[in-house]
Amino acid sequence: MTTYDVNLRLWRGDQGGGELRDYIVACEDGEVVLDAIHRVQATQAGDLAVRWNCKAGKCGSCSAEVNGRPRLLCMTRLSIFERDEPITVTPLRTFPVIRDLVTDVSFNFEMAKRVPPFAPRPRQADGTYRMAQQDIDRVQEFHKCIECFLCQNVCHVIRDHEESKPSFAGPRMFIRYAELEMHPLDTGDRRELLSQRMGLGLCNITKCCTEVCPEHITITDNAIIPLKERVADTRYDPIAWLGGKLRRRGRHEAGG
Amino acid sequence: MTEHETHDFDVVVIGAGGAGLRAAIEAHDRGARTALVCKSLLGKAHTVMAEGGIAAAMGNVYPDDSWRVHFRDTMRGGKMLNSWRMAQLHAQEAPDRVYELEDWGALFDRTDDGRILQRDFGGHRFARLAHVGDRTGLEMIRTLQHRAVALGIDVFMECTVTRLLTDEGRIAGAVAYWRESGRLIVFRAKAVVLATGGIGKAWKVTSNSWEYTGDGQALALWAGADLVDMEFVQFHPTGMVWPPSVRGILVTEGVRGDGGVLRNAEGRRFMFDYIPEMFRSETAETEDEADRWYDDRQNNRRTPDLLPRDEVARAINTEVKEGRGTPHGGVFLDIASRKPADYIQRRLPSMYHQFKELADVDITREPMEVGPTCHYVMGGIRVDPDTQAATVPGLFSAGEAAGGMHGANRLGGNSLSDLLVFGLRAGRYAAEHAATVADRLAVDPDQVEAAEREALAPFERADGGVNPYTVQQELQDCMQELVGIIRTEGELKSALERIAALKERAGEVGVEGHRQYNPGWHLALDLRSLLTVAECVTLAALERRESRGGHTRDDYPKPDPELGRVKMVVRDREGKVTVSREPLDEMPEDLQTLFEEKPSP
Numbered sequence: 086m087t088t089y090d091v092n093l094r095l096w097r098g099d100q101g102g103g104e105l106r107d108y109i110v111a112c113e114d115g116e117v118v119l120d121a122i123h124r125v126q127a128t129q130a131g132d133l134a135v136r137w138n139c140k141a142g143k144c145g146s147c148s149a150e151v152n153g154r155p156r157l158l159c160m161t162r163l164s165i166f167e168r169d170e171p172i173t174v175t176p177l178r179t180f181p182v183i184r185d186l187v188t189d190v191s192f193n194f195e196m197a198k199r200v201p202p203f204a205p206r207p208r209q210a211d212g213t214y215r216m217a218q219q220d221i222d223r224v225q226e227f228h229k230c231i232e233c234f235l236c237q238n239v240c241h242v243i244r245d246h247e248e249s250k251p252s253f254a255g256p257r258m259f260i261r262y263a264e265l266e267m268h269p270l271d272t273g274d275r276r277e278l279l280s281q282r283m284g285l286g287l288c289n290i291t292k293c294c295t296e297v298c299p300e301h302i303t304i305t306d307n308a309i310i311p312l313k314e315r316v317a318d319t320r321y322d323p324i325a326w327l328g329g330k331l332r333r334r335g336r337h338e339a340g341g
Numbered sequence: 342m343t344e345h346e347t348h349d350f351d352v353v354v355i356g357a358g359g360a361g362l363r364a365a366i367e368a369h370d371r372g373a374r375t376a377l378v379c380k381s382l383l384g385k386a387h388t389v390m391a392e393g394g395i396a397a398a399m400g401n402v403y404p405d406d407s408w409r410v411h412f413r414d415t416m417r418g419g420k421m422l423n424s425w426r427m428a429q430l431h432a433q434e435a436p437d438r439v440y441e442l443e444d445w446g447a448l449f450d451r452t453d454d455g456r457i458l459q460r461d462f463g464g465h466r467f468a469r470l471a472h473v474g475d476r477t478g479l480e481m482i483r484t485l486q487h488r489a490v491a492l493g494i495d496v497f498m499e500c501t502v503t504r505l506l507t508d509e510g511r512i513a514g515a516v517a518y519w520r521e522s523g524r525l526i527v528f529r530a531k532a533v534v535l536a537t538g539g540i541g542k543a544w545k546v547t548s549n550s551w552e553y554t555g556d557g558q559a560l561a562l563w564a565g566a567d568l569v570d571m572e573f574v575q576f577h578p579t580g581m582v583w584p585p586s587v588r589g590i591l592v593t594e595g596v597r598g599d600g601g602v603l604r605n606a607e608g609r610r611f612m613f614d615y616i617p618e619m620f621r622s623e624t625a626e627t628e629d630e631a632d633r634w635y636d637d638r639q640n641n642r643r644t645p646d647l648l649p650r651d652e653v654a655r656a657i658n659t660e661v662k663e664g665r666g667t668p669h670g671g672v673f674l675d676i677a678s679r680k681p682a683d684y685i686q687r688r689l690p691s692m693y694h695q696f697k698e699l700a701d702v703d704i705t706r707e708p709m710e711v712g713p714t715c716h717y718v719m720g721g722i723r724v725d726p727d728t729q730a731a732t733v734p735g736l737f738s739a740g741e742a743a744g745g746m747h748g749a750n751r752l753g754g755n756s757l758s759d760l761l762v763f764g765l766r767a768g769r770y771a772a773e774h775a776a777t778v779a780d781r782l783a784v785d786p787d788q789v790e791a792a793e794r795e796a797l798a799p800f801e802r803a804d805g806g807v808n809p810y811t812v813q814q815e816l817q818d819c820m821q822e823l824v825g826i827i828r829t830e831g832e833l834k835s836a837l838e839r840i841a842a843l844k845e846r847a848g849e850v851g852v853e854g855h856r857q858y859n860p861g862w863h864l865a866l867d868l869r870s871l872l873t874v875a876e877c878v879t880l881a882a883l884e885r886r887e888s889r890g891g892h893t894r895d896d897y898p899k900p901d902p903e904l905g906r907v908k909m910v911v912r913d914r915e916g917k918v919t920v921s922r923e924p925l926d927e928m929p930e931d932l933q934t935l936f937e938e939k940p941s942p
Contacts, residue, residue: 099857115584117699127810131861132854136382138550141590141695143479144385160698183521184858194383194490194498202491203446214443215455221448225473228448228480232384268446 092171119158134185145233155235179238205270227264229300236294253284256294263308343793345525350376351775353530358386360740361536362485363764373772378497391478392593394470396754397435402459403467408432418464419748420890425928426726427746438761447484461598464649464752504792505564512735516792523856529782531775535738540874544715545821548591554867555874557742561722566731568911569744570720572881573891578653580714582671589714594753601676605665612645615656651750654713671712720744729767739767749890799852799865806851809865833883881909
């Protein structure tokens with residue numbers, strides 16, 4: 086077992102502003118960034134704020150940006166970094182900072198309240214719901230979501246456009262809509278809501294969300310694109326609508 | 342008085358894991374104005390980490406299964422110390438609670454004919470665990486969370502309760518703080534449900550997250566309620582042992598349920614050497630028979646790899662102690678040599694991921710290294726088996742925070758079902774109790790002020806105060822060394838001395854910075870409950886001079902029939918914690934007969 090010094094550069098601050106501060110902390114082989122942060126907390130900065138729970142990649146609490154890349158702190162091993170380079174940890178950029186590495190992710194919980202709940206068909210005569218495993222596989226993929234909100238954090242529709250937030254549910258919520266829409270027992274239809282109020286059309290499938298998902302859910306291909314296709318089947322397709330507007334405006338301007 | 346916000350509710354549920362969520366849903370459905378208060382964000386509670394499944398005798402895989410068999414397994418697993426009535430209600434009601442989750446959108450793995458698939462687990466006679474791969478807890482908490490959100494239940498996230506308030510001996514509310522702002526809150530409530538989970542953070546090697554600091558048990562004790570069975574702490578046999586940063590993280594029993602076996606460093610399947618008398622008649626004696634059992638239950642007996650957790654944890658402990666452990670101080674858990682890679686990846690995706698990412702181990706190719714990890718406390722708040730009412734009027738408890746259901750040892754899979762069955766009951770009876778309380782909600786301003794002063798005290802010692810992290814670490818070392826799997830009177834006594842000294846130091850803890858999201862302050866307050874439950878466990882462990890289930894005394898290595906008829910009750914009377922023996926409830930004759938017949942092979 087070898088021990089070595091890690092140079093952690095942590096963002097410290099709050100709504101009023103902040104700065105990166107350097108901490109040197111002894112670490113061991115096999116440790117993760119969250120271990121190093123905990124050691125800073127225990128020995129150098131007792132009030133260093135970081136959100137975490139399971140420390141096993143299962144609860145999605147410890148999301149932050151490590152050297153600019155969104156990650157779970159508990160699943161990021163120190164060994165993937167050069168030993169003599171500092172490791173910079175900053176809070177998720179898309180959400181307002183509360184303190185240090187902790188952000189206010191209430192946006193996601195507010196969006197969750199707007200999802201019309203599961204509405205199952207009645208049970209079969211024998212009291213069971215019969216479903217084939219292959220029919221639920223794809224929905225089970227979405228149920229793997231640990232709500233780390235890294236996908237929300239990287240989605241440029243909200244990362245770069247604060248004004249989009251009220252009308253854009255984001256990839257995490259699109260998975261949630263997809264799991265309901267594709268649930269073999271569900272009888273609801275959320276397509277109009279998705280296109281009119283949840284901003285599904287604003288996603289231009291750059292797949293940043295899929296890339297960053299620690300659960301390897303193929304968010305774009307398996308959830309968002311099929312949702313877009315389902316919505317396109319209705320007359321409320323915002324892409325078609327926007328396309329129509331642009332074409333008309335083009336004609337208008339050309340004519341004017 | 343310090344500035345605070347005040348909220349009025351009929352029922353305040355503290356804790357938003359499986360039990361708290363189920364309780365809040367039920368209380369809400371019964372018309373109570375209900376609040377759900379949790380230390381973390383919604384959906385992050387420890388239930389999310391449960392892997393294997395929900396035990397419920399639905400009989401989808403083995404039609405012979407029934408609540409009676411489940412009840413019998415549970416009692417035997419608990420070494421007959423369980424509250425028989427809780428074990429009965431649990432076994433009877435668990436299937437409906439699983440179907441209810443399905444009604445709310447949960448998608449369990451399916452049988453070939455499209456019903457809920459059930460998997461094998463330790464101590465369960467039949468394959469009984471409804472599951473979703475190895476992430477059943479996530480499915481359960483998300484389903485309940487979505488349901489609670491859809492019902493519009495008021496949720497107080499990242500909000501920690503520090504004291505319960507009483508009024509003439511009954512519950513009147515609680516004092517809490519927002520983690521985000523540090524602002525104080527007073528809840529005025531007619532009933533409180535404690536569903537705060539366990540106490541694992543008092544140990545060094547644990548599968549539990551930071552939240553598991555025994556808050557509910559301590560809050561109840563301080564409010565005058567009884568605790569029971571606190572000496573029974575479950576060390577799960579299979580936690581990760583390497584690398585050091587992941588030491589203690591859980592490896593699901595599902596690995597063994599799905600065909601994995603334990604081997605020592607010599608490659609020997611050592612569990613055949615550790616079959617206790619109680620389980621001898623239904624456990625395979627040879628590897629051949631054990632291997633045949635997976636496919637043919639009628640003519641073979643089950644593998645000893647799936648003995649109850651206390652048996653397996655002790656066996657691993659002995660193997661390592663006697664020098665047959667792996668390089669990192671565990672034993673091998675091997676599924677790679679027994680099952681095809683695609684089967685392992687399909688059945689155990691989280692385990693595959695966890696070992697790959699954190700330990701560079703491909704479990705489809707090499708064995709895992711595992712060892713015991715502090716996982717669960719069987720004991721907890723003493724409750725009425727039917728209503729979940731604690732011994733203080735207006736106080737209720739469910740889930741891991743409550744005691745009695747699991748006796749001396751819990752079977753795997755019986756926790757998730759416990760959360761649902763007794764979460765519902767706690768919510769129901771808390772709502773019914775609230776309906777009987779007169780409209781006026783009153784709290785005692787002196788109690789509120791004392792609680793607020795206590796909560797803010799660590800800031801007065803910002804300079805030169807004791808570091809809370811150091812106190813926690815020393816407590817964890819103490820419990821790990823002296824109140825672990827194997828205990829002795831001498832070690833327990835020295836643990837009590839060390840806990841007493843740590844209590845003194847915890848009273849001098851100081852924190853730097855301000856009240857906004859300050860983990861040092863949060864820990865300083867959690868230390869009160871951690872130290873309280875550590876003392877309760879140690880005192881009860883001293884008093885139980887025998888070995889039974891999750892409690893093993895090196896100086897009293899055998900079960901004592903006298904002690905098999907009593908439970909240890911822990912009380913706090915004016916700051917002094919005492920332990921007394923009380924007889925177990927008598928099981929009715931018709932249930933007793935279940936334990937007389939020899940089981941068919």
